[in-house]
Amino acid sequence: MIKVVLFDLDDTLIDTSKLAEIARRNAIENMIRAGMPADFGIAYHELIELINEYGSNFNRHFDYLLRRLDLPHNPKWVAAGVIGYHNTKISHLKTVKGVRKTLLALKQMGLMLGIITDGDPVKQWEKILRTEIEDYFDDVLISDFVGVKKPHIKIFQKALKNFGVKPHEAVMVGDRLYSDIYGAKNAGMKTVWFKYGKYANRELDYLDYADFQVRSLEEVVDIVRGLNSEEREERSDKEVHAD
């Protein structure tokens, strides 16, 4: 019997990659508008490389971009980048299509819901609070806060412990075959790979760990319903045999 459905956050519940791309483009545009003498395409390409090298939570992207472009340090251009980035982040932050409908249906079926995510805890909570999806969830686990990163088994075990359920009573839904699917499967959970965003065709070495694949989050509702009715049938079969 499935009692808990756990979701990854970025690119599963919240459209992070799409948002980040728009925010970065707007940042570069605003920097050029503020006088930064750079070509848009080159500057955008350098910014993406920089983020790949230093990570997305590095907080001096725009300073370093100027260094990479051989431009002098200029706080005005950096400020223009920060404004372009933050304005976009605040106005464009959105849930993935179907999220609220799916979460509501699962709650109505009596399930407990959780989030398991990596990333900076304050930034992750910002996304949850700004999109106002908090009330659907009974628990939010942020791996960085526990001191590990997915697919480390500890974060999945902590979720099971917090919810007081057995591994086979939990389903994990996520867009990353390695972090989410391989990780949750290792902890004994059922897994649903959400083929969405930039990882929709990557990390395929871990495909075997996915019990289900979906293109739309709303399919999760039917999967959970199916799993629970299968089990009910098996149980009633057993009861029949026991008679």
Next chain:
Amino acid sequence: MIKVVLFDLDDTLIDTSKLAEIARRNAIENMIRAGMPADFGIAYHELIELINEYGSNFNRHFDYLLRRLDLPHNPKWVAAGVIGYHNTKISHLKTVKGVRKTLLALKQMGLMLGIITDGDPVKQWEKILRTEIEDYFDDVLISDFVGVKKPHIKIFQKALKNFGVKPHEAVMVGDRLYSDIYGAKNAGMKTVWFKYGKYANRELDYLDYADFQVRSLEEVVDIVRGLNSEEREERSDKEVHAD
């Protein structure tokens, strides 16, 4: 002949103190709304003390607030504080009453305008760009970027050098008797003390350094006009005597 008018930024051109107060109140309110078990008045008081002790550019105010309130670290409450603070900052950031009118009048009189401010260069530029007052100014000098703080004479001398004018050809307008007025007077400039915000009745030991006191920025236009016409009269007097 006055050729340049220099302005302080915070609480002279931009209503920073009022904004900061609203932003901090909204931050605490949002933290309490997110579940932080604290009394509003106590939490606000602790936040103000903390900012006085650690400075307004310290970037872990909300983390430290939880420590001060003997509460466990909670990234959700911190995120709620950050959201409350930033939303307010972005939506409430405004120029002081009369700023645009004053700047426009001074430009129409053929004057060059500049900003001399302390503070984090990127944050100061954020304020200038967000309020869209940039185009009025021929130069923006941020003391932290030069490695000094007002009233250090170096920042005022740098302004004079950048504009290519003599000290007596520049007027400094600011709300701080010590940083702005004492500093600019030391560099030989004319000074206008803007009695505004929380410093309107403080640092009075430096009152002698103020050539003028105003309650409204728009008075600066008449002061500059007055200074320049006085000089014209003196000059024509001299010409008469020379005849």
